[in-house]
Amino acid sequence: MRYECKACGDHPTTTEKYNRCSKNAKITTAFEEYLMRYLINSTVEDVSRKESVSYKTIVRAVSRQVNSTVDWSQYTDLNTIGIDEISNKKGHHDYLAIVSTKSKSGVLSVIAVLEDRTKVSVKQFLDSIPKALKQTVRSVCTDMWDGYVYAAMEVFGKQVVVIDRFHIAKQYRAPLDTLRIKEMKRLKTELSSEEYARLKNMMWILRKKHECLSEVDKVSLEFLYQHSPELKIAHSYALKLTNIFNTHMKRKSAMGKIERWIAAVEKSDVTIFKTFISTLVKYKGKIANYFKGRKNSGFVEGLNNKIKVIKRRCYGVSSVKSYFQRLWLDLNGYHKYGF
Numbered sequence: 001m002r003y004e005c006k007a008c009g010d011h012p013t014t015t016e017k018y019n020r021c022s023k024n025a026k027i028t029t030a031f032e033e034y035l036m037r038y039l040i041n042s043t044v045e046d047v048s049r050k051e052s053v054s055y056k057t058i059v060r061a062v063s064r065q066v067n068s069t070v071d072w073s074q075y076t077d078l079n080t081i082g083i084d085e086i087s088n089k090k091g092h093h094d095y096l097a098i099v100s101t102k103s104k105s106g107v108l109s110v111i112a113v114l115e116d117r118t119k120v121s122v123k124q125f126l127d128s129i130p131k132a133l134k135q136t137v138r139s140v141c142t143d144m145w146d147g148y149v150y151a152a153m154e155v156f157g158k159q160v161v162v163i164d165r166f167h168i169a170k171q172y173r174a175p176l177d178t179l180r181i182k183e184m185k186r187l188k189t190e191l192s193s194e195e196y197a198r199l200k201n202m203m204w205i206l207r208k209k210h211e212c213l214s215e216v217d218k219v220s221l222e223f224l225y226q227h228s229p230e231l232k233i234a235h236s237y238a239l240k241l242t243n244i245f246n247t248h249m250k251r252k253s254a255m256g257k258i259e260r261w262i263a264a265v266e267k268s269d270v271t272i273f274k275t276f277i278s279t280l281v282k283y284k285g286k287i288a289n290y291f292k293g294r295k296n297s298g299f300v301e302g303l304n305n306k307i308k309v310i311k312r313r314c315y316g317v318s319s320v321k322s323y324f325q326r327l328w329l330d331l332n333g334y335h336k337y338g339f
Helices: 029-039 044-051 055-065 119-128 146-156 165-190 193-197 202-207 215-227 229-246 251-267 274-282 284-288 298-313 320-337
Strands: 002-004 013-015 079-089 094-102 108-114 137-142 161-163
Touching: 029 044, 029 055, 029 320, 044 055, 079 146, 079 298, 094 119, 094 298, 108 119, 108 298, 108 320, 119 146, 137 146, 146 161, 161 165, 161 284, 165 202, 165 229, 165 274, 202 215, 215 229, 229 251, 251 274, 251 284, 274 284, 298 320
Parallel strands: 079 137, 137 161
Antiparallel strands: 002 013, 079 094, 094 108
């Protein structure tokens, strides 16, 4: 409805605006907030059917209610930043970089979904963080992708970058698994069926901590050691490295232990860790930063699982903007739209 001002000389007209409804919106702001609440951990199609509201109306409501990029005014500290990627289209090498943060109080939040995982894109986003918030960053946890590592180093400095210990563990367990498979194939041809049956579940036994092994597990492991001395030695070195990461110590002490571990492996007849050692030497400083605060990107891996659930639930997500909005809703929606 338009109104005319009689007090003004040229009698201008204006349109009345209502706080209860956004411009060009078909539904009220309160109803939009209601829909956002029910969209958390759900899909637009599902909410559309349950509430008898058109799909397009809900999509437009999401655009009005949820920002497509981070709102820095909502953050007081970033503390720990995690950088990882997801595969947008399986088998197409189409990766999106996910940047998340975990505050001092433990609140997890997504601050960016980037169209690729190149150093240029990651650095450009990290540079865009307001100066005051940059100063609150204590750790940047990432895997060994150079684009993440060097972008974070250039923005925050090398002392802040932490290469996640669980990605390191994958690197030295992979050759051990390869050796185990090779030895198990050999033993299957050399041992009787009854003897080979004693090696059941050996993959999981080799991955357990020694203190977590049952008596049956220990007997099976000792039987394996008797028939595969090479695997016994390799497994002992893997356990020693795991023990280093599990021990609380200062960074300098950890660096020394890692260097001694490398020297011991190189002097031995074990060759399966050769490629891993090259990686370990290359990133040794960033790996050792883990021991300063024992920070890791476990929260990032948990976030990746949530993203996979969103993709399955929505039968794929069409755009970077949609990824950010859906992640924001699932992570922060109850705080803003909760009952």
